[in-house]
Amino acid sequence: MISITESDIAYAEEILLESGKVFDDERRAFIKNFNTIDLQAVPGSGKTTALLAKLLILEKKLPLFGNRGILVISHTNAAVNEIRERIGHHCPKLFSHPNFVGTIQSFVDTFLAIPAYLLKYKQKPVRIDNEIYNETISKFFNYGKTGFSKQEKSNAIYYNKNFNVLHSYRFQYSKNGILLIDKISGKELIVKTPNAKKVKFTPSEILRIEQWLRTTKEDTLRAGTLCFDDAYFLADLLLAEILNYDKLLQKRFQYVFVDEMQDMEVHQMNLIERLFTGHNCDTKLQRLGDINQSIFTSNVNAKLIWNQRQKKLLFKGSHRLSKPIAEIVKSASLTQTEVDGRGTDENGKAIDLKPLLLVFNVADADKVIPTFSGKIKELQKDGLLPLAKQNYHAFGWRKETDQDHKLCLNSYLPALKNKTGTNSLEFTTLEDYLLFFPKEDHSLKTSRSAILNGLVKMLRIENVRDEHSRYFSPNRLLYYIKKLNLHNYELLKSKILKWSIELIEFKSNDVLLDMRIFAPVLFGWLSSEIKYSQKFIDTPSVDKPASKEEEVKNYYDKDGFKVQVGTVHNIKGQTHTASLYLETFWNGKYESERLKDQFFNISINESLQGLTDSAKEKLRQTAKMVYVGFSRPTHLLAFAVEKDRFEKNLKDIDRNKWLIIEI
Incomplete structure (x- = not known):
């Protein structure tokens, strides 16, 4: 020991x-x-x-x-x-x-998947990557297969069109053989007739659809393209094939x-x-x-x-949270864990700013973040917020909602409205790669990554691979071009640098035009040509802002600083100087409704009493979101609640613990 x-x-x-x-x-x-x-x-x-x-x-x-x-x-x-x-x-x-x-x-x-693949297929897998896997299995699914009729292929395609299982179904090892399951850790996939079909599939047709899915999955695995979940299937195979393999790892x-x-x-x-x-x-x-x-x-x-x-x-002791914030965070704890706030300022003095409750009318939702920003400015002037650490965030659970008149992040910041998602790594057009890459850090690194991801995407569509039959990653592409021709490598590097700078300067149109001109040159260097990727290269983004005024923004910029805006998932793990939690609508209720007891320091265990299983799950999930959101700031916590819900649920809240600001 x-x-x-x-x-x-x-x-x-x-x-x-x-x-x-x-x-x-x-x-x-x-x-x-x-x-x-x-x-x-x-x-x-x-x-x-x-x-x-x-x-x-x-x-x-x-x-x-x-x-x-x-x-x-x-x-x-x-x-x-x-x-x-x-x-x-x-x-x-x-x-x-x-x-x-x-x-x-x-x-x-x-330690498990690659050894298992070597054991089964006598070679290493080509790539373990969800995006490439989805592209590969889509191709194999639509190929004709030996022993299947055209009608059986048509049935399989019709089944998937209705149930959309292609990118989610998995293999699962069991003692009785390899099962098809609907998703990782999911249920066994039971093929059935879609409701839209008037004549039901016969038992024989259902069996052939299942066999089509199984063959498609086997072909994709054999080709060496695995999704991340496949690694766990292969791990189970290896542990079953080699007795005491776990002892080797121990x-x-x-x-x-x-x-x-x-x-x-x-x-x-x-x-x-x-x-x-x-x-x-x-x-x-x-x-x-x-x-x-x-x-x-x-x-x-x-x-x-x-x-x-x-x-x-x-x-139990948090060096991030102040005592006032820690007491509120504790109320949202599912484990009833004590949270001891020990946060101090740069002089070692305990931080004691009251959390804010921002109360607003629905019509004034777009004034909530400006009010928060103004309060920050006021506290800065009073010396209660550090000028050196300007890390301010506003966030909510749901970015968008398909229900009219229900609050979501877009209600508070209308410019935050792209459907593509700024944190996505996979897009359907080249222009989307240039428009919707993460821009929070305003760095060449992220713009360079977007450009390279767009280039390797078009190569994958054309099935262009390296000398080892592997799809190109961004780094692998640069290395391969350098090995082929040093002059071409230097030219590619200079173009990527130029494009990266232009993206940071919001010149995506210029970059797109130049990349479209350059694409045939790149394919020529790799002894290939553009065929199947032309649509990806030329198709305009469907989510592109129509004007500069409609440009998507993930921040509110005023008072000499920016308030970053995103989802709770975006900010998990971060530490902020000031945080604003914007309540949003999820599964029938808002946070101020589902957690009304917790704002009055009632334990979640008490609130769970008498609820249905479904309601309990929703309460727990809401509590976790609030717990994560409320536990980000060192100095100032704020929560935005619509006036009607405030009057109904929170008007008697302890004003010694909260400062109420009506907008």
């Missing part, structure tokens, strides 16, 4: 904390603990920093006995990159064999740390538990996160995914 000394902790503090700061008793207890345990941590509690401290200390003690390794898993590449950036140069051994630091997907791909990894546990899906959690717990398993598994923030999982009830162990550690 690893032994942690005071000098070990002092070493980590020196690297990770500001001068004079130390880890408190809660963090020290976790840093010193190397048993299988769960850590439930409130927002802003320094959970990731405490994990990094543990990893820094472990680095000094490597190699472990028997040359066993450390496995660190997080949910996103951004989280993994943060680990590398903060401690990578201190931990060269941690980021090399036999250790592994990566996402859950990269772990499964590396022998490889002495310690396993899973960060942001609440964001794991059911199939991911089940696999981790299967590999690193159970009888005779001496690997120590530690799962870290906040079950109250599980807004990315497809399952509403996160407890079904992360069933926390009875013996667990708690981080």
Whole structure:
């Protein structure tokens, strides 16, 4: 067992904390603990920093006995990159064999899916990528298949046209054979006749549709193009084919740390538990996160995914949240966890700004964000908000709604109205790539990425591949062109730089025209030509703003600073100076209706009493959204509520805790 000394902790503090700061008793207890345990941590509690401290200390003690390794898993590449950036140069051994630091997907791909594919197909898969998979399976689905008649093909196409299963159905391993399921961790796919069809499919026709789907999936797998979910199917195959394969992984990894546990899906959690717990398993598994923030999982009830162990550690103290904000956040906690707000200003003084309740009439919804912005300006003048940290956000749950007169984000900021979605990586036209890439950071990196993604998309449509029959990624394309012809490589780089600058300067039309002219040149370099991708290149964006005045904006710009506007999902994990939660309509109600008890400090367990299962799920999901949103700001929290709902549900709210501003 690893032994942690005071000098070990002092070493980590020196690297990770500001001068004079130390880890408190809660963090020290976790840093010193190397048993299988769960850590439930409130927002802003320094959970990731405490994990990094543990990893820094472990680095000094490597190699472990028997040359066993450390496995660190997080949910996103951004989280993994943060680990590398903060401690990578201190931990060269941690980021090399036999250790592994990566996402859950990269772990499964590396240690299970790729070995399984090699075992089954005697070669490595070409690509594991959802976008490329969707394009590939669409092609295979529409190909004729040996042994199927034209009518059987027509039946399969008609079935999919009505039920739209092509990009969602999956293989699932079972002891009775490989099943077709409707989605990952879903139900068995039962093929049936669409309601629109007057004459029902015969049992034989239904069987042939199922066989068409199965053959399509098999052909796509054999071609080496996998979706991310396929990795978990292959993992199950490997664990069934090679007895004690899990023991090999346990022998490889002495310690396993899973960060942001609440964001794991059911199939991911089940696999981790299967590999690193159970009888005779001496690997120590530690799962870290906040079950109250599980807004990315497809399952509403996160407890079904992360069933926390009875013996667990708690981080109750939040260095992000002030006491007034922490008290309100606690009310939305599904776990009834205490949230101790310890937030201070740059002088070490406790922050005590009252949260704001902005009350408005529906007709004045577009005045809510300006009112919030004005209040920020006022507090800045009074010295109550720091001028150095201008990080202000307004956000809501639902960006759009198909129900008339119901509030959504677009109600508060009408310019925020594109349907394509600024965070999408996949678009249907080249122009969409240039219009709707994420622009929050206003950087060449994001505009360059949009351009390269557009180029590799057109190459995929034409089925242009590299010398290893792999589709091009952006980096792979640049590397391949450089290897073919250095002059062409330098020309491509200069064009990409020019286009990237022009995109930042809002000259997307100029970039689009130039890329259309350049496209045949690029294909010529790759000994190909434009055929099938011409539509993608030439088709105009259907969501393009008609005028400059209609330009899509994700911010409100006034008072000398910007208030960024987005969804709750956009801002999860962020820390803001000031945050405005804009209530929106979801599944029949608004947040101020569903959580009216919680605004009066009544526990969610009490509110759940007597509700139907459906109502309970909606309450829990709403609470998680509010919990995530309310726990972003260090200084100022605001909540916008329409006047009628305020009068009905919140007019008696404790005004010692909230400052009411009527718009």
